[in-house]
Amino acid sequence: MQEFLDQLQKQVPGLIIKAQQADIDHACTDWRKRYQTTALAVLEPANTKQVQGIVKLCDQFNVAISTQGGNTGLVGGAVPAAEGSAARRAHVVLKTGRIRETLEIDESNLTLTASVGYTLHEIQEYALAHDLLFPLSLASEGTCTLGGNLASNAGGVAVLRYGNTRELCLGLEYVNAQGGLCGDLRGLRKNNTGYDLRHLLIGSEGTLGIVTTACMKVYPAPKSRCVAWLNVDDIQAAVDALGFLQSRLFSELSSYEWMNANAIDVVQTHFPAKAPTCPGASDHVLAEFTSLGPEPALREQVTKTLEALLEEQTSVRNIAIAQNGREIETFWALRENISEAQAKEGLNVKHDVACTVSQLPVFHDMAMNAIEEYGVEVRPVLFGHLGDGNLHFNLSALKGVDSAAFLKQQQGLLNELVHETILQCGGTVSAEHGIGQLKAELLREITSASNYGAFVAIKQAMDPKNLFNPGKLVLI
Amino acid sequence: MQEFLDQLQKQVPGLIIKAQQADIDHACTDWRKRYQTTALAVLEPANTKQVQGIVKLCDQFNVAISTQGGNTGLVGGAVPAAEGSAARRAHVVLKTGRIRETLEIDESNLTLTASVGYTLHEIQEYALAHDLLFPLSLASEGTCTLGGNLASNAGGVAVLRYGNTRELCLGLEYVNAQGGLCGDLRGLRKNNTGYDLRHLLIGSEGTLGIVTTACMKVYPAPKSRCVAWLNVDDIQAAVDALGFLQSRLFSELSSYEWMNANAIDVVQTHFPAKAPTCPGASDHVLAEFTSLGPEPALREQVTKTLEALLEEQTSVRNIAIAQNGREIETFWALRENISEAQAKEGLNVKHDVACTVSQLPVFHDMAMNAIEEYGVEVRPVLFGHLGDGNLHFNLSALKGVDSAAFLKQQQGLLNELVHETILQCGGTVSAEHGIGQLKAELLREITSASNYGAFVAIKQAMDPKNLFNPGKLVLI
Known part of the structure; x- marks a missing residue:
């Protein structure tokens, strides 16, 4: 494959090619260190054109491409496959972190257009500097990239109000399996002109194309914030309280997080924060409300509504509203440190x-x-x-x-x-983490033949040589 | 093709088959009477199973299927093709209006599951009876069906706040080109398990499958409503005022409709309602605000914000807030009767x-x-x-x-x-009406080769015999 690497060097000027073992090992190890695989090289393109050049050569030399953003995924989707026929393919890891050509906001249209190499945190900050909110928010936001968010249809703590990454995307550009550029960045809120390629790419985990740029929705930044802690009897009580709150404060309620007694016990063992407690109420809920209006008005609205809830629903035992920024942080720390506490x-x-x-x-x-x-x-x-x-x-x-x-x-x-x-119970085995290689076999088992048949038909139609992330999501 | 019709009768018990010329002519004429085509028969299945039976026989006999909901589309998408090779195919028109097996609400999950034969108005009313809002709203809502709304990704007057049909759909079931049942109705808000078949079907205008049931989002029904009329200098003034209002009342603003002087002139010529006017301001805006709180609070918020707008933006000349239900009706009648007045x-x-x-x-x-x-x-x-x-x-x-x-x-x-x-200007030639047969050639002309190539590849993968609505949307 030296010829392939030589051609890359020659035909894709500006491309960074890393072929040292340490670089390859690093890029081929996933976040949870469940997978340690290998590749010919790690490629770091700086723009869409270089991605097109890479794909064309990979097509020519039949080299598979594992596209990787921040490599924070939990299902081995961003490193080459470890098993099956896909593992025997020659691979490159295409890291998108240097693709940072575009970052701009259209304030009247409430849209932000960005290259996929920006981290989620950078995008949030850029929006905030324009007094706008990019609402996607998750634990890995300092490291994960917009590209990874799109590929995995990332969720997080503000989905209740703003939706998943899917709902936030108005358009994207991607490089197809022949190296052509597809999709669009027009930022239209209404456009009924053909099949929705955007939604096919979102959540496809790098198996249908390589997204290089996307146009995302932004929102006026909230001016006030109110965070409440509820002590409730059980998960049913938490569900009932949600209905009550949504019927009165649907637009204000932006997060609604439930935790059982063990979760709070674990986090309090390893972190200093203490949760409000109430005898008899084993479970906990963190509810965040935001608005564009002044803080006192929101606080009054939330307080009134929670008092009414306390009166109406006996399975809600106690309510505490954070009185200042420090208390807001404490409440959120309790929720956000559970995973780390559990890992300890x-x-x-x-x-x-x-x-x-x-x-x-x-x-x-x-x-x-x-x-x-x-x-x-x-x-x-x-x-x-x-x-x-x-x-x-x-x-x-x-x-x-x-x-x-x-x-x-x-x-x-x-x-x-x-x-x-x-x-x-009519549910799903992967709500927000995706399939990757960890759950690819499971997905095949539990999906109906006609749905899986549609997945395979789409994959074969859009990537006939199975160049993009083979062995992930859909097995062919 | 008598054999085909005989087999339908035999193998699909309960199916209504109409083969009289008057029925065929009626079903083969589109809403605007631009297209008058023909078909072997009009089929009226009552459930998903009958649709599967029809598709299997159509596959066997190579008969094309034009699926039709309320037949209110404006681009000839619901009647057989009038031109090209598609027009020479044997067709049936499959009317979905009798598919009314399911209509139910899950109040805790804020979802409504319905068969596609229900009209939009029936679905709105069913939701309202549960004190819930199904926000899709358009002129043809008394006639158009959920199936047509999904096939065309219908828009309307509440998209600003709630999105198009696409954004309102959490899942759907459809019959594929082999007669198999695909998709799901689980009503999940998070589910990352494979390619998003739902979004591929939505807006595909009956070319990839026949949707029979869908699970849609519903919202707590607003408790108060406030409608304002703005007299503004021009369209730029309307855009600027929108930004001002969204930065303060984003969640409350549910409609924002602009009309130029000629539009108001035409509607006032043919209908009794009179719009507020103001010397020097030629253009008009209707803005509707809703909330879950009490009416006086919303009215105060809206009044204050509009007063601030009037002060800040000189290109907004006058503001009138409807004082009662009758005035709200008058304002909306001005907007909604424009098309009819123009037709007169x-x-x-x-x-x-x-x-x-x-x-x-x-x-x-x-x-x-x-x-x-x-x-x-x-x-x-x-x-x-x-x-x-x-x-x-x-x-x-x-x-x-x-x-x-x-x-x-x-x-x-x-x-x-x-x-x-x-x-x-980076825009689209079809915002909400779709492509159908009217704009199929245009779409091919204006779409990039790589995007059109993706459309063709998807169509061929999902409907290899081109049974579903040939000659519409994508030409192959």
Whole structure:
């Protein structure tokens, strides 16, 4: 393949080609270090044209392309495949971090157009400098890139109000399997002229094309913010309270996060913040409200509504409203440090599931019963974006039990129980983390033949040589 | 083809088959009576299973299917093709109006699941009976069906706040070209498990499959409503005022409709309602605000904000807020009767264009200049959903000029001028009406080879025998 690398050097001027083993190893190891694979080289193009040049040569030399943004994905989607026929293909890793040609805002149109190499945090900051909000917000925002957000249809903590990455995108440009440029960046809110290539690319995990630029929605930046903590009896109480709040403050409610007692216990063990508590109420909810109006008006509205909730719904036991920025930070730290706190106690069995909001309590009880029935001793550390029907249903070993042994022994069975239960409840085994290589076999198993057939037909139509991220998402 | 019809009768029990010429003629004539085509029969299935049976037989006998909802489309998308090789195919018209198996609401999940045969109005009413809002709203809502709304990605007057049909859909089921059932109705707000078949079907105008059921978002029904009329200098003033209002009342502003002086003149000539006027301000804006809170609070907020606008922006000359339900009706009647009033004066040259909100004034001036340059004498009756960047750029004959002769002589040139200008401004030639057969050739001309190539590849992958609505949208 020296000829391929030589041609890259020659035909794609300005392209950075890294062929040292250390660079390759780094780029071929995923965030969770579950996959350590290999590639011919790591390519770092600086613009769309260079991406086109790379794809054309890869097409010619039959070299597969793993496109990689911040490499923060949790399902091995951004590193070459470790197993199957895809693992035997010659690969390059195409890192998009240098693609930073465009970053601009159209204030009247409320749109932001950016190259995919910008990190999510950079984009948020750029919007804020124009007094605008780019609402996508997730734990890895300092490292993950717009390209990765689009490829994985990233979710996060503001989906309830603003939607996933999908809902925030008005258009994108991508390089197709022949090296041609597709899509558009017109930023139109209405445009019925053909099949929606944008939505086909979003969430396709680098398997249909390489997105290089996108036009995203932005919003007037909120002027005030009010964060409340609710102590509730159980997950059903949290669901009921959500309905009450949405019927009165639908537009103001931007986050609604639920945590069980174990989740708060774990985070309080490893971090200094303390959550409001109330005897008898084991579960917790963090609710954030924002508005374009003045702070006192929002606070009054939220306080009144929460008082009415407390009066009407006995399963809501206590309500605390953050009184200042420090308290807001404390409330959010409790929610956001759960994963890290849990990691400090060792490995655990993770699930990223979703169903309808109304089915969440049913799923929760069924899953807990199934686990109990099989006699597996676990500590369920449960939390998630309840407003979106999305739970991170993470199962830790009991305190004092070796977590590595627990994981090894129980992971297979627990995965099976939880996935079977969520599917019985009409839910999904991947709410926001995607499929990648981790769940590609699972997806094939659980998807109907006609739906999987459509996936395969689309993949073959748009990438006939299977150049883009083979072995991920859809297996052909 | 008697054998085909006999097999339908035999193999699809319960299917209504209409083969009389009057029924066929009725179903093969489009809303605007531009197309009068023919078919073997009109089929009226009552459920998904019958649709599957029809498709399987059509596949076997190579009979093309034109799927039709309320037949209110404006681009000939719901009747068999009149020209090209598609017109020579044996066709059936599949009417979806009897598919009414499912209509249900999940209040906690804020979703409504419905068969595609329900009219938009029926769905709105069903949601309202649960104190919920299904926000899609358009002129033909009494006749058009959910299926047609999905196939055409319908827009309307509440897109600014709630999005097009696309943004309102959480999932759909469709029958594929082999008669298999695809998609899902789980109603999930987060689900990253494969390519998004839903968005591929939405807006595909019956060319990729037949949608039979869909799961749609609903919202808490607003409790108060405030409608304002603005007299402004020109379209730029309307754009500027939109920015001002969105920065303060983004969530409350649900419609923002602009009309030029001719549009108001035409509607006032043929209907009794009178618009507020102000010397020097030729253009008009209707802005609707809604909220979940009490009416007086909304009215106070809107009044204050409009007063501030009047003070800050001199190109906004006058503001009137409807004082009661009757005045709200009057304001909306002015906007909604423009098309009908214009029709009363004879035929006119219609355009359904969109660009970014920021480019609208540029487009407006460029298009008017181009028309003047070519020396065509027209009366521009312009109006539209300015908040979405979407104008109905309709050109009437001068008063006293024969409109049929005007249409015949000038339509080609005016279409060309307006379309060329909107494309130069980075816009689209079809904002919400779609492509159908009317604009299929145009779409092929103006779309880049790589994008059109993707359309063709997708169509061939999902409908290899070109059974679904041949000659529409994408020409293969």
